[in-house]
Amino acid sequence: MTEVLVIGAAGKTGRAVTRALLARGVTVRAAVRPGSSSAVYAGVPGPGTDAAPEVHTVPVDLESGAGLPVAMAGVSGVYHLAPNVHPDEVGIARRVAEAAVAEGVSRFAFHSVLHPDDASMPHHLRKAEAEREIRSFVRTATVLRPAAYHQNLVDAALAGRMVVPYSLDSAFTNVDLDDVAEVAALVLCDGRLEDETLDLAGPEALTVREMAARATAVLGRPVEAAELSRDTWTTGPGASLTAQARDDLLAMFRSYDRDGLVGGVGTLRDLLGREPRTWTDVLADAATA
Template structure:
């Protein structure tokens, strides 16, 4: 079996590549340019296809002869729905049997514009490939592991909002499963972690597991916008600021039963990830 992984050099694409390779599946990595191929090879890809998602150049060659496609779009991309349509249409034309689209938890939440783009991308994928599988993961535990190790969880939203964060490698394992086994065609899966924790809760757990003090700190939206967010395109920055405001109101919470059922084991918790990352 050969699977084309779109977005293969990003953190999600690398994790999916590793999971597929661990199951003996040959991965063809779609990369923006040949100078990024070493990153894909390091994750376990066996071949490379240079693809321009914005123009579609290279897509026909990329999907030619593959059995499955895993599509994760560039983060906060303004043209995500058109890209999804382009990729799914190319896969359908090539007769690809399995197609998995990487969406997001609560894609129809109108308070987060980039989530709505995921919802539209889902519709484009389903129009071209009714049998496609859609994964809707929560935020990753990995997003905060390095910050916890440094001793400071600083976020531009409420420290008390709940999140059912998920282990990226658990998501990747589900991706490998639905790409290689029957019975997941046309299904949408919400992938949330097994516990609801606020950032303040995460700091407490991290302090206990890592053995050093980890603080939870709120930073203003203005500080984020002029600091970490200053190099982003204007629309991406605005949409992430909208997301932080939504997090202030209700966090990002899903139900964890589906992930547990698909994995056939307990999903990894925040403490599990920290133990693995401890020196």
């Protein structure tokens, strides 16, 4: 790989993928939202580090497609991830895939989600549709389907209170975002994974109640698990979202109540060639960071 374009590079996932590509010596072209205040983070791979000289930012508006042809020119691979619960996930996927094909980009990977065909979650179904849309344009796209990240709950655990708007007793095989990013970099650097669909789940199924108990043991201080009522979530953390994003997340919480989010660890273990990192591993690292 000479240079890889990372879409959504200033966000949580994009920065992890950038870090993993840099670790493999790959130069990153980081697509950032024009005028975004977070764009500065795209070139800053980790906390306490300086902007990496191997990261070049380019403005791309995913909603209109403006900037995509320039961003794609001359790159050898694209890592596409969409903004969270975006209503036009499918249109964004089409614009990115079309631009990649038009510029002759040779390798394409898409960041989907575990169980995209789960009809109880509209934003999962949009990911399934985006996968199909991409594969209708790109001859050999690789699809990564990660479980929920351990990192979603780390700050709450460190603060001593894990409050979630779904059942504390549903099971999740959460995954380390950096393990997922390592696979993303592998996919872009290794042609053998072209056209594959990869479920990426963590090594153990834990409920939030069990995660809090583990956190109490790892951190050596009490970490409480608490369930937030849906009404309190809707008028509190959910109030600043668009109605569509709020409805998407409420549907996800209902699905989590019923089924949690669970997948198999085999693919991730095989691709990493080692044990994937556990909730305990991630938390212990975060506590000493």
